[in-house]
Amino acid sequence: MERGQLTSKPSNIPWLGQVPEHWEVKRLKYLLARNDGGVWGEEDDPEGTIVLRSTDQTVDGEWNVVDPARRALSTREAADGRLEIGDLVVTKSSGSQLHIGKTCIVTAKLAYSSPCFSNFMQRLRTKDELVPRLAWYVLNSELGRQQLVFNSNTTTGLANLNGTVLGEILLPLPPLPEQRAIATYLDARTARIDGLVARQRRLVQLLKEKRQALITRAVTRGLNPNAKMKDSGVPWLGEVPVGWTLRPLKQLVAEPITDGPHETPEFHDEGVPFVSAEAVWDGRIHLESIRGHITRDDNERYSKKYFPRRNDIYIVKSGSTTGRVAIVDFDTEFNIWSPLAAIRCNDQLSHYRFIYHALASDYFQKQVQTRWSFGTQPNIGMNVIGNLLVALPPRREQQELADYIDSHAIHLDTLVTKIEQAIERLQEYRTALISAAVTGKVRVPAG
Numbered sequence: 001m002e003r004g005q006l007t008s009k010p011s012n013i014p015w016l017g018q019v020p021e022h023w024e025v026k027r028l029k030y031l032l033a034r035n036d037g038g039v040w041g042e043e044d045d046p047e048g049t050i051v052l053r054s055t056d057q058t059v060d061g062e063w064n065v066v067d068p069a070r071r072a073l074s075t076r077e078a079a080d081g082r083l084e085i086g087d088l089v090v091t092k093s094s095g096s097q098l099h100i101g102k103t104c105i106v107t108a109k110l111a112y113s114s115p116c117f118s119n120f121m122q123r124l125r126t127k128d129e130l131v132p133r134l135a136w137y138v139l140n141s142e143l144g145r146q147q148l149v150f151n152s153n154t155t156t157g158l159a160n161l162n163g164t165v166l167g168e169i170l171l172p173l174p175p176l177p178e179q180r181a182i183a184t185y186l187d188a189r190t191a192r193i194d195g196l197v198a199r200q201r202r203l204v205q206l207l208k209e210k211r212q213a214l215i216t217r218a219v220t221r222g223l224n225p226n227a228k229m230k231d232s233g234v235p236w237l238g239e240v241p242v243g244w245t246l247r248p249l250k251q252l253v254a255e256p257i258t259d260g261p262h263e264t265p266e267f268h269d270e271g272v273p274f275v276s277a278e279a280v281w282d283g284r285i286h287l288e289s290i291r292g293h294i295t296r297d298d299n300e301r302y303s304k305k306y307f308p309r310r311n312d313i314y315i316v317k318s319g320s321t322t323g324r325v326a327i328v329d330f331d332t333e334f335n336i337w338s339p340l341a342a343i344r345c346n347d348q349l350s351h352y353r354f355i356y357h358a359l360a361s362d363y364f365q366k367q368v369q370t371r372w373s374f375g376t377q378p379n380i381g382m383n384v385i386g387n388l389l390v391a392l393p394p395r396r397e398q399q400e401l402a403d404y405i406d407s408h409a410i411h412l413d414t415l416v417t418k419i420e421q422a423i424e425r426l427q428e429y430r431t432a433l434i435s436a437a438v439t440g441k442v443r444v445p446a447g
Contacts, residue, residue, distance in 0.1 A: 008440075013170060015146065020440040023174045029167030031135075034125035036163065037092075038117040039081040041071030048072045050115040052083070054091040057104045061140040065110070073116065081116030086132035088124040088139065089117050090148075092161035101148030101161060103139040105132060122163055129176065133183035134438070138171050141434045172439050182437050185444045193430045200423050204416050211412045216361040218401050219354070220391050237363055237391065244393045249343070249359075250386030252350040257343055257386050258306045259317065260336035267292025272299040273334040277316045280326045280340070283360065285314070287334065294335065302335050306342055311352045313343040313359065315368075315385060322378040323368040325360045327352070341385050351395065353402035358390050 008018035011025050019025060029035065040051065048070040056065045073081070083089070087106040091099055103124075106115075117123060126132050138144045151165045174182065221227075222241045229239035232246055240246075250257060265274065271293035279289040294302075310331055316324040318339045336342065343359075345352040358364055367388045372380040393401065436442045 011172070016143070016170070016172065016439065019172050020174065020443075023172055023440055025170055026173050027167060028124070028135075028169040028171055031127055031130040031171065031173070032124055032167065033127050034087075034123055035167055036080075036123055038119045038121050038123065039071075039073060039077040040119050041073040041077060043072050045070055045072040049078050049081075050113055051081070052089065052115050052117045052121070054093075054099065054102070054118070054120050057089070057091060057099075057102050059099060059102055061103050061105075061136065063104050063107075063110060068115070069118075071116075078116060083111060083115050083117055083123065084125070085111045086126070088126070088132060088136055090122045090124060090139070090161065090166060091120065092122045092166075093120045100152045101139070101145065103136060103144075105136040122161065122166055124166065130171075130173070131176065131179040131183055133187070134179045135171070137183065137186055137434055138438045139169070141438050142431060143172075143435060143439060144169065174440065178444065182444045186434060186437055189433060190430055193426055193433075197423055197426050200419050200426070204419050204423075207412050207416050207419075211409055212360075212362060214408055214412075215357050215405055216363060218405050219358045219361045220363055222393060222397065223401065223404060232391065234389065236366055237389075240391050241393065244391055246389045247392045248387045249390055252346055252355060252390060252392070254344045254346040257341055257382060259341050259382060260306065260338045261302045262338045265294045265298050268295065269293065271295050273332070274337060275334050275340065276337040277319050277321050277324070277339040280314060280316055280321065280324050283326050283356070285326050285328060285330075285334075287332065290334075299333075299335050306336070308334055308336060308342070309344065311345070313345070313352065313356050314340045315343065315359065315380075317341045317382070317385065318379040319377050322372055322380055323365050325356065327356045341382060349395065350390075350392070351398040351402055353406065354393075354398035355390065357402060357405050364388065364390070 007021045009021045011017060011019045013025065016025070038051070041048070049072075050068045051071045051073075052063075052065065053069055056063060056068065058064050083106045085106055085108050089104050089106065091102045093100075124135070126135055139148070147169050148161065148166075151168065152161050173179075220237065220240060222244075224241070227241040230242050232238060232240045234246065237246075260276075267274070269292070272295070273287050273290050274292060274294045275285055275287070275290055278291065279286045308328055310328050312328045314326050314328075314336065316322050316339060343355070345355050368380060371384050371388070372378045392398070437444055
């Protein structure tokens with residue numbers, strides 16, 4: 001890509017600024033041969049036509065068609081909704097601005113299965129004067145995303161787009177040879193960046209697996225490789241060191257295991273932070289991710305049942321993250337909702353850091369997964385949690401093991417953090433690269 005001096009002209013659009021002198025700026029509607037909604041049919045049909053849904057798209061504008069819907073369509077519906085290579089498919093209704101307007105392009109591989117698309121999506125088929133791949137880059141760039149999100153209708157609480165709104169999207173439009181050159185250039189450069197990101201993510205996964213293996217081995221085997229072992233009596237656990245016992249979790253607590261209130265409070269922008277499952281990950285409570293705050297009066301009422309303290313441990317007991325574990329490592333006042341079960345260790349019997357690691361280990365999580373029940377999502381009852389087994393060494397050894405895990409895990413966590421920061425920088429560079437190329441801020445030679 002050349003970075004030489006470019007001759008520019010005003011686009012007369014404040015947020016776009018200057019564009020190359022030989023480029024135009026056009027509304028998308030003048031560049032489209034088709035701009036129409038999808039189909040859905042009458043019923044599911046295992047032998048029917050594939051109908052792509054917004055859930056088959058990723059936020060990054062790629063397809064992830066794992067289990068496609070198949071619907072019984074009339075001959076006319078199947079013909080009208082059939083997608084062709086190069087068609088752009090846009091999500092036009094979503095509860096999240098992350099997903100509204102996400103745009104995927106139909107590849108030859110996808111078109112081979114002759115799919116249609118659902119009525120929650122809009123098809124854009126470009127005229128010959130607009131290269132589809134370039135349009136895909138523009139719509140998924142900051143330039144396109146800003147327009148899509150800004151123009152979506154949120155009066156109903158859902159973000160919505162339609163063909164008319166999509167047609168008003170403004171595109172910087174270079175001559176066709178330059179469009180092809182930009183698309184080809186971005187294909188090559190983004191593929192290289194995506195490859196680097198994929199390798200870094202794989203490394204993060206390997207480090208997390210190593211961390212998990214470290215924890216599981218320590219809390220089931222101890223640190224002495226020559227320790228005498230005995231049969232635990234539990235097939236999924238195997239042998240444990242002599243001197244260890246298996247105890248139900250309910251026997252290791254200072255107070256009965258409890259949970260938050262089984263009612264929905266009124267949420268406020270200020271007040272006492274109210275924590276639920278969405279704020280629990282990576283072993284910590286993330287107050288920046290809470291749904292809202294409760295009043296002092298509600299907090300006082302809920303605190304009669306349970307009041308959080310530093311070193312308390314939480315297990316998510318309902319929802320898609322059932323089994324996830326976190327420990328309270330701060331003194332800020334907050335309270336919890338019913339999806340969280342609270343565990344306060346009996347310090348004479350159990351060291352809180354050891355119990356936290358034990359609950360996060362593979363052997364304990366397997367117990368959770370084999371004992372939870374299913375409704376619309378996993379759920380594990382309070383009595384079940386209390387009867388889950390913990391492999392328990394003597395109290396002094398518990399602290400030694402907790403110290404060992406913490407000292408080794410922090411090194412792995414530091415590596416993961418550095419790699420995730422590198423991934424973030426690569427993604428930021430990718431975004432900037434696309435935006436610069438599709439707005440003419442840098443020159444991509446044609447041919």
